[in-house]
Each structure stands twice: as structure tokens, then as C-alpha cells.
Amino acid sequence: MTPATEVTQATEVRALQDALAVEHAAIFGIGVAGAHLTEELRDQAQDASIAHVGRVRGWEQLVRDRGGEVPLAAPWYEVPRTPTDQASGLQLLVELEESCAVAARSVVEAAGTDGPDMRDSGSAALTDSAVRATGWRLAMRPQDPSVPVTVPWPGA
Amino acid sequence: MADLPDGIRPEGSTRNEDTAAERCHTRRVALTRRVVLSSTAKAVALLGLGTVGLGSVGLAACSGRVEDLPDDLRAALDREESLLERARATLAAHPGLSLTLLAIVADHEAHLTELRRLGGLDPLPASSGDPSLSPSPSAPSVPGSAPEAVAALAESESGASADAREACLQAQGDRAGTFASIGASEASHAFLLTSVASGAT
Numbered sequence: 001m002t003p004a005t006e007v008t009q010a011t012e013v014r015a016l017q018d019a020l021a022v023e024h025a026a027i028f029g030i031g032v033a034g035a036h037l038t039e040e041l042r043d044q045a046q047d048a049s050i051a052h053v054g055r056v057r058g059w060e061q062l063v064r065d066r067g068g069e070v071p072l073a074a075p076w077y078e079v080p081r082t083p084t085d086q087a088s089g090l091q092l093l094v095e096l097e098e099s100c101a102v103a104a105r106s107v108v109e110a111a112g113t114d115g116p117d118m119r120d121s122g123s124a125a126l127t128d129s130a131v132r133a134t135g136w137r138l139a140m141r142p143q144d145p146s147v148p149v150t151v152p153w154p155g156a
Numbered sequence: 157m158a159d160l161p162d163g164i165r166p167e168g169s170t171r172n173e174d175t176a177a178e179r180c181h182t183r184r185v186a187l188t189r190r191v192v193l194s195s196t197a198k199a200v201a202l203l204g205l206g207t208v209g210l211g212s213v214g215l216a217a218c219s220g221r222v223e224d225l226p227d228d229l230r231a232a233l234d235r236e237e238s239l240l241e242r243a244r245a246t247l248a249a250h251p252g253l254s255l256t257l258l259a260i261v262a263d264h265e266a267h268l269t270e271l272r273r274l275g276g277l278d279p280l281p282a283s284s285g286d287p288s289l290s291p292s293p294s295a296p297s298v299p300g301s302a303p304e305a306v307a308a309l310a311e312s313e314s315g316a317s318a319d320a321r322e323a324c325l326q327a328q329g330d331r332a333g334t335f336a337s338i339g340a341s342e343a344s345h346a347f348l349l350t351s352v353a354s355g356a357t
Contacts, residue, residue: 101340108324109333116325123321123336130340131347138351149348150259152266154340155333 008112013068015110016059016118019103019125023056024073026096032079033096036089041139045093048132052100055125059107062118090140097133098154101126105155130154220276228323232335233271235316238296239342240264245295246309250302256352260313260345267338274331303353310349317342 027049034045060070083089107122130151137149222230243264247257269280299305320339324332 105333105336108336109330111332113326113328119325119332120321123324123339126336127317127321127340127343130344134344134347135351138348145255148259149256150263150341150344152263152341153337154344155337 009066011110012112012118013063013066015106016063016066017068017071019100019107019122020056020059020063020071022099022103023052023059024071025077025079026100027052027056027073028077029079029092029096033083033089033092036083036086038086041086041090044135048093048097051128051132055121055128058121062121087140087143090136093136094133094140097129097136101129101133101155104129126155222275222277225275226328228327228335229271229275229331232320232323232338233268233275235319236264236268236271236338239312239316240268241294242296242298242309242312245298246305248295249298249300250305253302253306253352256306256348260309260348263341263345267341270334274334306349306353310346310353313342313346313349317346 030045030049030052034042034049037045063070079092080095081088081092083092104122104125108119108126111119111122113119133154134150137147140147141149222233225233240261243257243261247254247261250257265280272279299308317339320335320342324335324339327335
């Protein structure tokens with residue numbers, strides 16, 4: 001392995017480890033938010049949680065492939081807001097997906113062009129989080145029609 | 157800022173090669189990354205950042221030529237111009253959909269502005285205001301039925317999203333992240349339009 005390759009791989013591992021920490025926190029936060037949702041939205045939150053777990057498994061493998069150490073999830077995370085009703089639960093879900101989008105874009109930017117698996121995975125994660133955030137904003141629309149549903153730069 | 161994770165760079169830094177297009181930009185305005193959660197020490201290192209710079213967005217101080225741009229950037233510009241035209245034409249044909257379509261038009265204008273900045277091209281002329289009042293003479297045809305028009309635009313957005321993500325795989329430096337974000341934004345447009353078509357909103 002050339003020194004340049006080593007640097008790239010170390011950068012990739014750190015970006016993946018950081019993104020995994022954000023994903024772990026998001027999975028925790030989705031559970032917190034889900035308790036305040038209607039049954040239909042709770043089902044959607046559960047689907048989102050399952051998708052995030054799948055992303056975690058994929059990124060853990062990419063870390064191992066690069067010889068890195070897989071970070072473990074913490075038993076508890078501080079969330080940016082304590083939801084008290086459905087509106088604040090949905091707002092939390094939007095914020096969680098926005099955080100995951102930021103982490104995913106970092107994965108994309110850290111990936112070398114000779115590692116298309118990582119870049120593709122980061123891009124897919126960014127897209128998934130942007131779409132889920134749009135879904136949660138749409139669910140907020142009946143209470144607040146002025147909420148912008150899409151953003152031009154997910155992850156930025 | 158010295159202890160930032162490598163995946164996040166401080167405002168003003170760049171890992172791109174110093175291209176002529178970038179050298180001509182004199183004014184920089186940082187995009188921001190918002191990080192929300194905090195937890196373990198590891199997560200706090202990433203998540204406690206609040207707001208940090210992501211690359212830079214500036215206004216071009218010189219005019220490049222589209223013909224001189226890298227192929228991927230030129231293709232991205234073509235896609236954005238086409239999508240913007242289509243979204244504006246759909247809005248002009250179906251003003252009742254303005255709540256949805258104005259936001260999509262605004263997103264595409266932002267994409268196009270940033271792509272032109274990356275290419276060292278002159279900024280877009282200021283918007284004339286209500287795009288429904290000024291459809292381009294070369295605007296694409298739009299189905300007369302609103303659901304069909306929405307479905308057609310959703311298909312265009314979805315296709316452009318896939319193309320942007322494909323371009324991301326081989327793009328150099330910051331362009332990879334830009335293409336990935338544009339692809340994600342367009343996927344969310346397709347999702348929104350599909351939801352509108354199905355009467356979810």
C-alpha cells in the first residue's frame with residue numbers, strides 16, 4: 001500500500017466511523033420520536049429505523065474492509081429536542097435525517113474515486129435521508145403549510 | 157477547528173485542485189452543515205460542531221466558457237437547465253400547483269447557480285419574479301392534465317437524480333459532494349411530486 005493510499009483509507013475509515021455514530025444516534029432518536037406519532041406515522045418511523053440499521057450494517061462492513069474498528073452504539077443519546085406531541089416528534093425526525101444527510105455527504109467526500117462502493121453508499125444514504133426528511137416535512141404540512149418541503153442542498 | 161473529524165472541513169479550506177475556474181472567484185459565502193445530536197465522546201466530537209463550513213459558494217468574478225468545462229460539469233449544467241425549464245413550464249401550465257412547483261423551481265435555480273459558480277461562469281440573471289408569467293419560448297410541452305404533468309416532471313426528476321448520482325461516482329473533489337446533494341434533492345422532488353399525484357398532500 002502506498003503512503004497516499006494509506007492516507008485515503010484512514011480518511012475513509014474516520015468518515016465512516018463518524019457517520020456510524022450519527023446513524024446510531026438517529027436510530028435512538030427515531031424511537032423517541034415514534035412514541036408521539038399516530039399509528040400510521042409510527043409504522044413509517046419503524047421503516048426508517050430499519051433502513052438506518054441496514055445502512056449501519058453496510059458501513060460497518062466498509063470499515064472492516066479498510067481494516068478499521070467498528071464503533072459501538074451507546075446505550076443513550078441526547079436528542080436536540082424532547083418531543084411532547086406529534087408536531088415536535090416530526091420536527092425531531094426531520095432533524096435526525098438532516099444530521100444523517102450531513103454525515104452521508106461527508107462519506108461521499110471522503111471516499112476516493114477508486115472506492116466507488118463507499119461513494120455509492122454515501123450517495124445512496126444521502127438520497128434516502130433527503131427523501132425521508134421530505135416525507136416527514138410533508139406530514140407536518142397540515143399543521144404548518146408554510147414549511148418548505150424540499151431543500152436544494154441536502155447534507156450541506 | 158484543529159480537532160475536526162477529517163470528513164468535515166473548516167470553512168474556506170479545500171481539497172480540490174486549484175483550478176482556473178476556482179481562482180477567479182473572489183467572494184466566498186459558506187454553505188453550512190448543521191449537526192444536531194450528541195452522545196458519546198466520539199459522537200460529540202462530530203455532533204457538537206454546531207455549524208461548520210462546507211466548501212464555499214462564491215460569485216464568479218470572471219466569465220468562463222461552457223465549452224471549456226469538464227464533461228461532468230457541462231452535463232450537470234445541461235441537466236439542471238433542462239429540469240428548470242421543465243419545472244417552469246409545468247408551473248406556467250398548472251399554476252394551481254404553485255405551492256409545490258415554486259419550491260422545486262427555487263431548488264433548481266440554486267443548483268444551477270452553484271454549478272455555474274463551479275464552472276467559473278457568470279451568475280444567472282436575477283429571476284424575473286413569477287416564473288409562470290415568463291415561460292421560455294423553447295419551453296418543453298406539458299401535459300394538459302395536472303396529474304399527468306406532475307407524473308412527467310417526477311419522471312424527469314428521478315432520471316436526473318440517477319444521472320447526478322452516477323456522475324458523483326467519478327467526480328473529482330468537491331464536485332462529488334455537490335453532485336450527490338443535487339441527486340438527493342432531485343430524488344426528494346420526485347418523491348414530493350409522486351405524493352402530490354397520489355393526493356397525499
